[in-house]
Amino acid sequence: xxxxxxxxxxxxxxxxxxxxxxxxxxxxxxxxxxxxxxxxxxxxxxxxxxxxxxxxxxxxxxxxxxxxxxxxxxxxxxxxxxxxxxxxxxxxxxxxxxxxxxxxxxxxxxxxxxxxxxxxxxxxxxxxxxxxxxxxxxxxxxxxxxxxxxxxxxxxxxxxxxxxxxxxxxxxxxxxxxxxxxxxxxxxxxxxxxxxxxx
Amino acid sequence: xxxxxxxxxxxxxxxxxxxxxxxxxxxxxxxxxxxxxxxxxxxxxxxxxxxxxxxxxxxxxxxxxxxxxxxxxxxxxxxxxxxxxxxxxxxxxxxxxxxxxxxxxxxxxxxxxxxxxxxxxxxxxxxxxxxxxxxxxxxxxxxxxxxxxxxxxxxxxxxxxxxxxxxxxxxxxxxxxxxxxxxxxxxxxxxxxxxxxxxxxxxxxxxxxxxxxxxxxxxxxxxxxxxxxxxxxxxxxxxxxxxxxxxxx
Numbered sequence: 001x002x003x004x005x006x007x008x009x010x011x012x013x014x015x016x017x018x019x020x021x022x023x024x025x026x027x028x029x030x031x032x033x034x035x036x037x038x039x040x041x042x043x044x045x046x047x048x049x050x051x052x053x054x055x056x057x058x059x060x061x062x063x064x065x066x067x068x069x070x071x072x073x074x075x076x077x078x079x080x081x082x083x084x085x086x087x088x089x090x091x092x093x094x095x096x097x098x099x100x101x102x103x104x105x106x107x108x109x110x111x112x113x114x115x116x117x118x119x120x121x122x123x124x125x126x127x128x129x130x131x132x133x134x135x136x137x138x139x140x141x142x143x144x145x146x147x148x149x150x151x152x153x154x155x156x157x158x159x160x161x162x163x164x165x166x167x168x169x170x171x172x173x174x175x176x177x178x179x180x181x182x183x184x185x186x187x188x189x190x191x192x193x194x195x196x197x198x199x
Numbered sequence: 200x201x202x203x204x205x206x207x208x209x210x211x212x213x214x215x216x217x218x219x220x221x222x223x224x225x226x227x228x229x230x231x232x233x234x235x236x237x238x239x240x241x242x243x244x245x246x247x248x249x250x251x252x253x254x255x256x257x258x259x260x261x262x263x264x265x266x267x268x269x270x271x272x273x274x275x276x277x278x279x280x281x282x283x284x285x286x287x288x289x290x291x292x293x294x295x296x297x298x299x300x301x302x303x304x305x306x307x308x309x310x311x312x313x314x315x316x317x318x319x320x321x322x323x324x325x326x327x328x329x330x331x332x333x334x335x336x337x338x339x340x341x342x343x344x345x346x347x348x349x350x351x352x353x354x355x356x357x358x359x360x361x362x363x364x365x366x367x368x369x370x371x372x373x374x375x376x377x378x379x380x381x382x383x384x385x386x387x388x389x390x391x392x393x394x395x396x397x398x399x400x401x402x403x404x405x406x407x408x409x410x411x412x413x414x415x416x417x418x419x420x421x422x423x424x425x426x427x428x429x430x431x432x433x434x435x436x437x438x439x440x441x442x443x444x445x446x447x448x
Contacts, residue, residue, distance in 0.1 A: 068319060069218075069246025101250060102315035104322050147232045148326040149239040153246075157232075 017052045020088075024059060025050045027087035031079045034072045035152065039117060041076060045109020048100060050084075059084055060096045064105045067153040073099060107171035118170070124155065126170045138163035202370040203310055203379045204255055205272070208262075209366050209421055210301065211251035212273035215263055216429075217294055218244030219436055220280060221287070229284050236330050237287070240295075243323050250316045264437045268425045271433075274361040275426040288338075289351040292331040293359040293395065299324050300391045301362070309378030332398055339402035352399065352406040360409055363388035366421045 015023070028050065029042040041047045041063070048062040061080055065073055077097040084095045108128045110118075118124045119136035125143070127133035132141045140162035150157040155168045221241035228234030252262040276294065281287040302324060305317035338344030363384045365371045374380045392408055399406055420426065439446050 065246075067243065067246060067323060068250050068316075069242035069244070069323075071242065099250075100315070101312070101319040104319050147236065148330060149232070149236040151235070153239050153242050 015056065017056060020052045020056050021050050024052070024061070024084050024087045027083045028061060028080050031076070031083050034075045036114075036118065036122065038121070039114045041080070043111040043114035045105060045111070046076065047080075048103070057092070058094045058096070059088070060098065062098055062100045064103060064109070065099045066105050068099075068101070069153055071153075110170070123165075124168045124170060125158075128171075133158065133167070133169045135160040135163060135165070135167055137165050137167070143167055143169065201368065202373055203313070203377075205366045205369045206371075206374060206379070207251050207254055207313065209272035209274075209369075211248045211255070211262070212271045213277045213294075213362065214244045214248035214251065215436075216271075216273045216277035216432060217290075218242070218248060219432060220277065221291075223280065223282070224287065233284075237291075240291070240327050240330070243327065247316075247320045247323075250320070254310075254312055254316065260440075264433075264440055268429055268433065269423040271420075271425065271429070272366050272423065273420050273425075273429075274358070274364070275420045276355065276358040276361060278420070278426045278428045278432055279358070280428055280432065285347050286351055286355075288331065288334060289348060289355055290359075291327075292335050292398070293352075293355055294362065295324060295327040295331050296394050296398075297359065297362040297391050299328055300387045300394070304381045304387050305379075307378075307381060313379070335398060336401060339399075339404075345402055345404075349399070349402065349404050352395075352404070356395075356406050357409045360388065361420060363391065364421045 025047075029040060029047060031041050031047075033039050033041055033044055033046070036044075044066070046063050046066065048064045049060075050062075051060045052058070053060070061084060063076065063080065077099070081095045081097050084097075085093065106129065107126045108130070110126055110128075115126045118126060119134070123136045125133040125136050133143050134141050135143060138160060140160050142162075143158040143160055146157045146159050146166070148156050150168050155170055158167045158169050159165075160167050218241050221237050221244065224234060224237040224241075226234060228237055248263065249259055252259045256262055258265075276290060279286075279290065281290055299321070302317045302321040306314055306321060308314035308317065335348070338348060365374075365384060371384060375383055395406060434441075
């Protein structure tokens with residue numbers, strides 16, 4: 001090794017691909033979501049895979065967007081790229097952050113701890129395929145649907161008849177159902193219950 | 200991959216134009232929920248455009264904004280600046296019903312990345328269609344709704360049929376044979392028309408469907424001819440880039 005090389009680069013150089021992947025995964029796992037600055041993209045189920053190739057010079061990070069049109073995607077990609085580079089400690093690497101369409105993100109991917117935090121700190125409920133959305137204020141589990149479209153593309157608006165508060169719920173009502181192999185036809189979709197906001 | 204790429208470009212351009220047009224409703228929707236709904240749907244459609252352009256190349260902005268008008272393949276329906284909410288609703292219903300059929304025909308595409316985008320988009324499409332058909336069904340139960348909305352269907356259906364046309368250099372038959380799309384566009388169009396007919400039958404109305412598209416008279420956004428509305432739409436989309444080509448969000 002030449003004398004000109006930095007200590008950091010010398011440390012980085014002998015890393016195996018697996019060790020490098022683990023180090024990068026650890027670093028990008030701490031990147032937080034712009035909407036919930038205390039919750040990481042790993043907890044939200046946005047972080048899918050880290051792979052290293054070409055002898056450690058190429059890094060590919062796959063992320064799963066909550067919605068394809070989420071306006072925070074660019075911010076997240078920039079933060080992830082920066083975290084990956086810092087984990088490489090100055091090595092000359094090419095970092096490719098890509099949003100993959102498969103698998104489809106669902107609220108099921110949100111970690112239980114993050115759900116609790118979103119409820120207690122943001123008053124935001126999460127509906128999963130396993131459990132109904134619970135009112136984060138009073139604990140009522142019978143929320144009334146108001147509108148599929150809320151303050152962000154991934155949140156719908158519901159109403160708690162118990163404590164009489166409007167509640168934001170992550171996951172448009174049928175995102176989890178859309179994961180199944182159920183046949184989809186416009187007629188069947190049009191026949192689905194419609195928002196009571198328009199009654 | 201010339202044929203499939205041409206098809207994806209047309210679908211992406213549809214999404215880009217209608218997404219941009221729906222964004223016009225931000226802060227001016229007739230009621231708050233509708234304001235949020237139309238602009239959320241706008242975001243979704245722009246996200247779908249982004250995902251589709253991403254299948255064609257890495258420089259998504261160059262594809263979305265950097266082409267000459269004759270290089271776009273959008274259907275003219277998507278370029279229309281609907282400034283009347285009734286017009287917006289009818290176009291939204293026709294478009295999202297069509298999209299649901301189109302995505303479903305791509306969900307098992309032999310172009311795997313395209314199939315993944317289609318399945319992802321389809322998961323988001325349900326809420327669009329529920330929004331459009333929910334409002335429409337309710338409004339068509341009123342005399343005012345029927346008198347104002349039903350004539351709009353006959354105004355828009357000829358344009359909407361172009362959503363099931365493909366660019367001429369697509370080799371559409373080959374797309375089915377290669378498993379890129381599951382069914383011919385003519386079959387998809389028939390399913391879409393039947394779905395529209397079903398919804399309007401509730402109001403006792405049968406829309407006038409044009410006969411098989413006549414190339415001489417049909418709108419031909421797919422061939423590169425832009426509608427008179429495209430220039431203003433495009434100028435708005437590239438307004439910042441035109442001022443500063445290096446601008447970043």
